[in-house]
Amino acid sequence: MSQPTLNGHGSSIRTHTEEKNLPGGWVVLKFGGTSVGKFSENIASIVAASSKANRTAVVCSARSNSTKSEGTTNRLLRAARAAEKAESRGYDAIVEAIQVDHVQAGKDTIKNEGILAKYMDAVGAECEGLVKILESAQYLQEVTSKGQDMIVSKGEKLSCRYMTALLEDRGVPAQYVDLSDVIKIGSPTRGLDGRFYKNLAASLREEVEACGDKVPVITGYFGTVPGGILDSIGRGYTDLCSALVAVGIKAKELQIWKEVDGIFTADPRKVPTAALLPTVTPSEAAELTFYGSEVIHPFTMEQVIRAQIPIRIKNVMNPRGSGTVIFPDGGFDPQAPLKDPKLFRTRSSSLISKSGSRNSPKRPTAVTIKHNIVVLNVHSNKRTRAHGFLMNIFSILDKWHLSVDLISSSEVHVSMALHSESALLSGGGDDEYKIANEDLQGAVSELGCLGSIDLVPDMAIVSLVGRQLKNMVGISGKFFSVLGQNNINIEMISQGASEINISCVIESREADRALNVVHTNLFTFLD
Ligand SMILES: Nc1ncnc2c1ncn2[C@@H]1O[C@H](COP(=O)(O)OP(=O)(O)O)[C@@H](O)[C@H]1O
Numbered sequence: 001m002s003q004p005t006l007n008g009h010g011s012s013i014r015t016h017t018e019e020k021n022l023p024g025g026w027v028v029l030k031f032g033g034t035s036v037g038k039f040s041e042n043i044a045s046i047v048a049a050s051s052k053a054n055r056t057a058v059v060c061s062a063r064s065n066s067t068k069s070e071g072t073t074n075r076l077l078r079a080a081r082a083a084e085k086a087e088s089r090g091y092d093a094i095v096e097a098i099q100v101d102h103v104q105a106g107k108d109t110i111k112n113e114g115i116l117a118k119y120m121d122a123v124g125a126e127c128e129g130l131v132k133i134l135e136s137a138q139y140l141q142e143v144t145s146k147g148q149d150m151i152v153s154k155g156e157k158l159s160c161r162y163m164t165a166l167l168e169d170r171g172v173p174a175q176y177v178d179l180s181d182v183i184k185i186g187s188p189t190r191g192l193d194g195r196f197y198k199n200l201a202a203s204l205r206e207e208v209e210a211c212g213d214k215v216p217v218i219t220g221y222f223g224t225v226p227g228g229i230l231d232s233i234g235r236g237y238t239d240l241c242s243a244l245v246a247v248g249i250k251a252k253e254l255q256i257w258k259e260v261d262g263i264f265t266a267d268p269r270k271v272p273t274a275a276l277l278p279t280v281t282p283s284e285a286a287e288l289t290f291y292g293s294e295v296i297h298p299f300t301m302e303q304v305i306r307a308q309i310p311i312r313i314k315n316v317m318n319p320r321g322s323g324t325v326i327f328p329d330g331g332f333d334p335q336a337p338l339k340d341p342k343l344f345r346t347r348s349s350s351l352i353s354k355s356g357s358r359n360s361p362k363r364p365t366a367v368t369i370k371h372n373i374v375v376l377n378v379h380s381n382k383r384t385r386a387h388g389f390l391m392n393i394f395s396i397l398d399k400w401h402l403s404v405d406l407i408s409s410s411e412v413h414v415s416m417a418l419h420s421e422s423a424l425l426s427g428g429g430d431d432e433y434k435i436a437n438e439d440l441q442g443a444v445s446e447l448g449c450l451g452s453i454d455l456v457p458d459m460a461i462v463s464l465v466g467r468q469l470k471n472m473v474g475i476s477g478k479f480f481s482v483l484g485q486n487n488i489n490i491e492m493i494s495q496g497a498s499e500i501n502i503s504c505v506i507e508s509r510e511a512d513r514a515l516n517v518v519h520t521n522l523f524t525f526l527d
């Protein structure tokens, strides 16, 4: 077996031959944008430690110096919008700011002059390439979805160039891996189906293997996805990339590193008494993510759980913490579909006895809030519900690209909670609003032919999530009465569609108070 060798900084590094023989197998470490922006030195130490015990692959998102909204990806999207304006060089200042940021990060942390110089050249070349893409789009008077993806890809390229240089500087042999061309043009894809992901995972394995002895530092941007990465997968696509890498190399664990210790019973920034959950099931994690606790990109779960790879959420500021593990409750059958396909379901009794948990304490797993909700009410102009009423409503919503988060209906009324960052604008006076979102405006005009429409703005969905909810007799009553006793008015209720979620709509300004009262009254026995 080869001996550890010393690098230029006098620290010990293992050769790959030795690593290959380690029993640990592969782990994939994914770092989010704000972690790369604020805690890159912690990341270097985390990767160094991990690569001593396991074969380690790293996936990074684009840097954010402070918040994601001010991060590189959002700046790149602003540059793309600027390129849509003819004759304007508005994007130059944005590219300049991105370049300055990355150069500064390098100067602040990379000590080896040779590594720093090489990194600076790479940053310069990426930014030059970015300007060329923006100029071409401007010339063509169109930023296509492919063009937008190419612009956005620069964020992950710059961030991974930086992390590769920093790791090398800290004595961890690392290899930059650019995935922009990993999806081959003309590959037989009809969309993002199982075969597409399977082929992609296999290609990612090849990319990782090509790095030989070095730690691959992989751009979380993974190329020209059919329909465009932002439209087909959405923000947070680097989580999915890390999942596919983990599947491709049959990793023993996927670690998603964030700036929280893991998944809590409620958002720990809003509920000081929230408790860290050691484990949650994939369905709970998906439900929490959808209803406001954006802990992990929703597509991520299915890929890794099918491959029986646990996901661990960990904190870059507290690497010693064990985090939260997302894995199915009570083992996993890889042949079984993720969703139980049974037509008829038995409820509580058989489920309790099967899991043997009749006497164990039952409690909700977490409570979460989703903001930016508008409630759209349709009151039918017929006295009884006409055949096709709901179908017509959904066709109109589909046409205008609106999806419904919650729905509740009676004979002739339908209430739907829709999520939109920019649905309505306050027109000045307290009760004056106008519709700011073109899709919502279009849908409201068309829905008018089915009945009268009204919109309730500034709402939020509060959701109680937990795999044990279905066995907790009276939990809905407690949930709603706690809100009522605290004078929080419920606009709409939805329960039953999912066995692990009870949701209702309240006013947004009551959201933090609702989180706290629900947590205090329904979770206190966790302390
Ligand atoms: N139940 C929850 N558990 C943990 N974090 C939560 C929960 N609900 C909301 N959050 C919030 O999700 C965010 C996730 O962590 P962070 O790494 O900071 O975000 P990002 O991935 O967007 O950079 C935190 O700001 C945290 O306050």
Ligand SMILES: N[C@@H](CC(=O)OP(=O)(O)O)C(=O)O
Pocket (backbone or CB within 6 Å): 031, 032, 033, 034, 061, 062, 068, 071, 073, 074, 155, 220, 234, 235, 236, 237, 238, 239
């Ligand atoms: N950089 C992309 C992709 C991503 O995954 O981000 P993050 O890992 O920081 O959520 C974005 O801002 O959406």
